[in-house]
Amino acid sequence: MPRNKKELVMVFSRFERFWHWSQAILIIAMMVTGFEVNGAYQWLGYEQAAQWHRFAAWFLIGLWVFVIVWHAITGEWKQYIPTRRGIMAVAKYYTAGILDPSVPHPYRKTRMAKHNPLQRLAYLAFNVLISPVIWISGLLYMFYNDWYRTGLDGPVGLGDVALVHTAAAFAMLIFFVGHVYLAAFAGKPFYAYLKAMITGYDLLYINPEADGDRKS
Amino acid sequence: MSGGLCGSSPPPGVRRAAIRAWAIVLFCCVCLAWLVPDGADATPRGGIASTGGWGGPPSESTADHTKFEELEGPFPDGPSVTEACLHCHTNAAKQLHDTTHWTWHYDNERSGQMDLGKRNVVNNFCISIESNWPRCTSCHIGYGWEDDSFDFTSETAVDCLVCHDTTGTYHKVPTEAGRPDPAIDLVEVARNVGPTSRENCGACHFNGGGEDGVKHGDLDTSLNEPDFALDVHMDAEGLNFSCATCHTTGGHEVTGSRYAPNALDRVGIDYPGHTDDTRATCESCHGLEPHPDNSKLNDHTDRVACQTCHIPEYARGERLTKVGWDWSTAGRLDEDGSPITIRDERGYILYTSKKGDFAWASNMTPEYRWFNGIVEYVRMGETIDPSGTVTINTPSGDVDDPDARIWPFKVMRSRQPYDVGHSVLALPHVFGKDDTSFWNNFDWPKALEAGMAAQPIRFSGDYDFVETETYWPITHMVAPKEDAVGCNECHTKGGRLGALTGFYMPGRDTYPWLTLIGWSLAGLTLLGTIVHGLVRLIATLRRRAG
Ligand code: HEM
Numbered sequence: 001m002p003r004n005k006k007e008l009v010m011v012f013s014r015f016e017r018f019w020h021w022s023q024a025i026l027i028i029a030m031m032v033t034g035f036e037v038n039g040a041y042q043w044l045g046y047e048q049a050a051q052w053h054r055f056a057a058w059f060l061i062g063l064w065v066f067v068i069v070w071h072a073i074t075g076e077w078k079q080y081i082p083t084r085r086g087i088m089a090v091a092k093y094y095t096a097g098i099l100d101p102s103v104p105h106p107y108r109k110t111r112m113a114k115h116n117p118l119q120r121l122a123y124l125a126f127n128v129l130i131s132p133v134i135w136i137s138g139l140l141y142m143f144y145n146d147w148y149r150t151g152l153d154g155p156v157g158l159g160d161v162a163l164v165h166t167a168a169a170f171a172m173l174i175f176f177v178g179h180v181y182l183a184a185f186a187g188k189p190f191y192a193y194l195k196a197m198i199t200g201y202d203l204l205y206i207n208p209e210a211d212g213d214r215k216s
Numbered sequence: 217m218s219g220g221l222c223g224s225s226p227p228p229g230v231r232r233a234a235i236r237a238w239a240i241v242l243f244c245c246v247c248l249a250w251l252v253p254d255g256a257d258a259t260p261r262g263g264i265a266s267t268g269g270w271g272g273p274p275s276e277s278t279a280d281h282t283k284f285e286e287l288e289g290p291f292p293d294g295p296s297v298t299e300a301c302l303h304c305h306t307n308a309a310k311q312l313h314d315t316t317h318w319t320w321h322y323d324n325e326r327s328g329q330m331d332l333g334k335r336n337v338v339n340n341f342c343i344s345i346e347s348n349w350p351r352c353t354s355c356h357i358g359y360g361w362e363d364d365s366f367d368f369t370s371e372t373a374v375d376c377l378v379c380h381d382t383t384g385t386y387h388k389v390p391t392e393a394g395r396p397d398p399a400i401d402l403v404e405v406a407r408n409v410g411p412t413s414r415e416n417c418g419a420c421h422f423n424g425g426g427e428d429g430v431k432h433g434d435l436d437t438s439l440n441e442p443d444f445a446l447d448v449h450m451d452a453e454g455l456n457f458s459c460a461t462c463h464t465t466g467g468h469e470v471t472g473s474r475y476a477p478n479a480l481d482r483v484g485i486d487y488p489g490h491t492d493d494t495r496a497t498c499e500s501c502h503g504l505e506p507h508p509d510n511s512k513l514n515d516h517t518d519r520v521a522c523q524t525c526h527i528p529e530y531a532r533g534e535r536l537t538k539v540g541w542d543w544s545t546a547g548r549l550d551e552d553g554s555p556i557t558i559r560d561e562r563g564y565i566l567y568t569s570k571k572g573d574f575a576w577a578s579n580m581t582p583e584y585r586w587f588n589g590i591v592e593y594v595r596m597g598e599t600i601d602p603s604g605t606v607t608i609n610t611p612s613g614d615v616d617d618p619d620a621r622i623w624p625f626k627v628m629r630s631r632q633p634y635d636v637g638h639s640v641l642a643l644p645h646v647f648g649k650d651d652t653s654f655w656n657n658f659d660w661p662k663a664l665e666a667g668m669a670a671q672p673i674r675f676s677g678d679y680d681f682v683e684t685e686t687y688w689p690i691t692h693m694v695a696p697k698e699d700a701v702g703c704n705e706c707h708t709k710g711g712r713l714g715a716l717t718g719f720y721m722p723g724r725d726t727y728p729w730l731t732l733i734g735w736s737l738a739g740l741t742l743l744g745t746i747v748h749g750l751v752r753l754i755a756t757l758r759r760r761a762g
Contacts, residue, residue, distance in 0.1 A: 037722055037723055038726060038731070039708075039709060039723060039724075039726055040731075040735075045704045046703055046704045046707040046708060046722075046723040047702060047703035047704050047707070050512075050703070050707075050722070050723070051512075098752060099751060099752055099755040099756075100755065100759070101756060101759065144515075145515040145518070157719075157720060158719075158720045158722075159719075159720030159725070162720055162722065162725075163727055163730065166726075166727070166730055166734070167730060167734070169734075170730070170733075170734030170735075170737065170738060173734070173738045174737055174738050174741045177738060177741045177742050177745060178741055178745065181745035181748070181749065182745075185745075185749055
């Protein structure tokens with residue numbers, strides 16, 4: 001099979017699409033309610049905002065537990081292993097090449113390597129930095145009243161936890177803005193990535209050795 | 217890349233569809249359960265049975281006092297009634313002699329401040345009892361405290377009737393040192409004694425400051441027959457608690473003193489024989505986790521007093537309470553040299569020559585302070601700093617004090633005389649038919665000279681007026697739970713707890729620098745994507761055109 005041939009391939013399984021979009025909804029809800037708690041605006045009112053925030057947090061935690069298990073079992077976690085190979089070419093593409101419709105994306109996306117080096121870095125940051133920090137600080141925030149059982153009480157105050165949590169929330173917001181732009185508008189055509197995450201199918205290079213039986 | 221087992225789209229199967237359907241049903245159930253409002257429980261308001269026995273009719277007693285020969289009279293005066301009571305209740309007077317109701321004296325072991333109590337402290341209403349005895353002691357549980365020479369060991373001087381009258385006819389003359397009105401049929405009263413009622417306690421405690429509702433803000437005669445909205449516990453048609461239902465007594469000692477409040481009850485529900493046998497805290501009936509379906513609220517009980525949320529306003533009854541008193545304007549007379557009294561349209565005094573200007577209020581939002589139960593008093597003769605507002609009784613405690621909780625207070629603000637020469641609060645002699653009392657002569661130097669004559673610090677001769685405040689913890693007039701203070705009233709900028717700093721409160725506090733950096737970076741990112749997108753758009757359009 002010629003290496004340059006692209007084919008329509010199922011890249012995002014039903015489970016992946018489900019978790020991606022539920023995570024999207026939950027994180028938007030958490031941002032909307034969280035930043036209201038933070039006093040950025042008044043919409044639901046503090047009580048409702050905090051309540052929905054805590055409620056959504058449990059769903060998000062539940063979802064993440066599923067997703068982590070899924071990644072561990074399927075080996076899909078390897079999609080996020082960072083690589084330096086080709087990173088400059090991708091960066092150059094997003095700054096210049098993207099302006100010219102005739103310049104193709106330098107990254108040869110395959111089924112088992114569907115994220116380009118920049119994506120890997122961004123998602124890795126999301127997975128191992130922003131998310132865990134938000135989780136841990138959020139849970140500490142939620143169980144503030146039970147700290148005295150842990151001996152944590154004393155050196156760390158609620159204000160410190162709120163500081164970390166809010167900082168991570170801003171990092172999440174910034175990630176979100178960049179991600180939405182790149183994912184929804186930076187494909188060729190501009191909606192290509194979005195479409196893939198909705199339908200599950202994308203045009204990929206077929207790597208016969210590794211992916212031979214994976215198209216569907 | 218290699219590895220991984222699945223990822224291909226699963227073959228559609230009936231079993232999977234069934235699992236999905238179940239998952240959706242389950243999810244909907246969870247959502248529904250969440251959406252059912254908290255108030256949907258079927259318990260009627262005030263779900264406990266009425267405890268009529270506490271303030272109930274005397275007929276519940278095993279003794280019928282109308283049958284006692286001792287009580288056939290005649291009784292020429294109060295002490296002769298007491299003598300009759302003591303025939304059977306041999307220890308009663310001795311018990312009362314040990315109570316603050318009798319001594320008006322309190323030594324606070326916790327704070328180390330001695331010689332407190334009503335007889336010694338200074339306030340910013342009528343200022344001080346010393347030298348004004350007969351007026352003030354009309355609320356003493358005794359007969360004849362005219363002056364310093366009162367015999368506190370006299371058993372027959374104890375007034376049993378003021379607390380145990382059930383006829384509603386007994387009352388003390390306001391200016392007669394605790395003696396009852398001679399027109400009262402003391403035989404009738406004595407034959408109809410019973411447990412204390414709201415009216416008994418209220419005769420003095422609703423009238424603190426000399427008039428209905430003046431002093432406390434959460435105690436006035438609306439509590440004689442309150443409805444559910446005014447006080448959920450005393451609701452005359454509901455639980456109908458008397459004062460003693462919570463202010464439990466033992467040997468005539470009443471629990472729940474303002475001089476020694478329990479600001480944080482760690483014991484919880486009071487089991488007779490196991491705990492401290494007092495129900496004068498909310499926790500002693502409601503426990504330490506009183507909100508069965510809201511753990512977030514239970515998370516607050518260690519730092520926020522129940523009263524803070526459940527008494528959203530004070531003076532919620534029919535009466536206004538006094539919130540300001542300016543003594544400095546007192547003594548103004550009209551052209552004929554007669555005293556003036558100005559009232560508002562409801563009859564509340566706004567100005568009177570005897571006392572100066574008054575400010576009144578109802579439905580007031582309390583002020584909130586950290587409070588550990590210790591109140592530090594500026595006692596008679598203690599130096600003050602007249603350059604600022606003098607807090608005469610300061611609630612102790614702060615956020616770092618584990619025994620302190622946030623409590624609601626009525627704050628009474630006054631301008632009152634002080635001795636410029638000695639920098640102490642001045643103690644005027646206001647009441648009395650002599651030529652020094654202020655209410656008779658309107659002469660400050662004379663009144664201060666006479667008022668401070670018996671004090672360790674005598675009047676220097678030079679006086680002026682100083683701003684003062686006193687703190688009155690709010691704990692009565694508990695509102696229905698629907699009216700409790702909501703989360704949003706504190707967890708917001710400029711909310712009810714705006715004056716309390718030094719801790720992080722979500723919804724109120726932020727790190728302004730983080731907010732600035734966070735939103736700036738997010739804004740810049742957004743701007744970057746917009747510019748990037750526009751450049752791409754223009755490039756595409758150009759290329760198409762060209
Ligand atoms: C595991 C996930 C999370 C947990 C357990 C969690 C928990 C919490 C809790 C308990 C609060 C305090 C609310 C209150 O006042 O009661 C809070 C506040 C907040 N959360 Fe989260 N959260 C999580 C995820 C997120 C996410 C994904 C965002 C947004 C990207 C976010 C943004 C915020 C913000 C901005 C605040 C306000 C902080 C403040 O002003 O003090 N949280 N979170």
